Amino acid sequence: MTNPFEDETAQYLALVNDEGQHSLWPATIPVPPGWRTALGPATRQECLDHIAEVWTDMRPASLAMQMDGAAGR
Template sequence: MTTPTTPTLNSYTIDGDLFKVIKNAENQYSLWPEKKATPAGWTDTGFSGSKTEATDYVDREWTDMRPLSLQKAMAANK
């Protein structure tokens, strides 16, 4: 007989929580729980909302997936 297990909830993926959008020096975006401090090396973009809203914001804003350093290197080689 197997013992039923309780699913573990991940606080980073609970729908209904608010997320803020953060960005690093390479212009890479990430979602971060609104209640948590922004980690070192990242900047708060000023946008927060549901996980869906934050994801939509990132989809609109992060149009070039290349790190900023690569964008600059490629522009210099043109």
């Protein structure tokens, strides 16, 4: 059986959660609670490109807000 996250011929979703974290997700698997679709269904590469373009800060949003707020004091 092929890993559903590595099938180049499958359709995927780019997911995002409330913390601004992104994930590649097979379109055939239900979106897990706490996540929403940001792109797709699309090709694996299109989703990976989208994630690389929009997810430039790997910190969870709550941590980024806390750190950036502390730096501004």
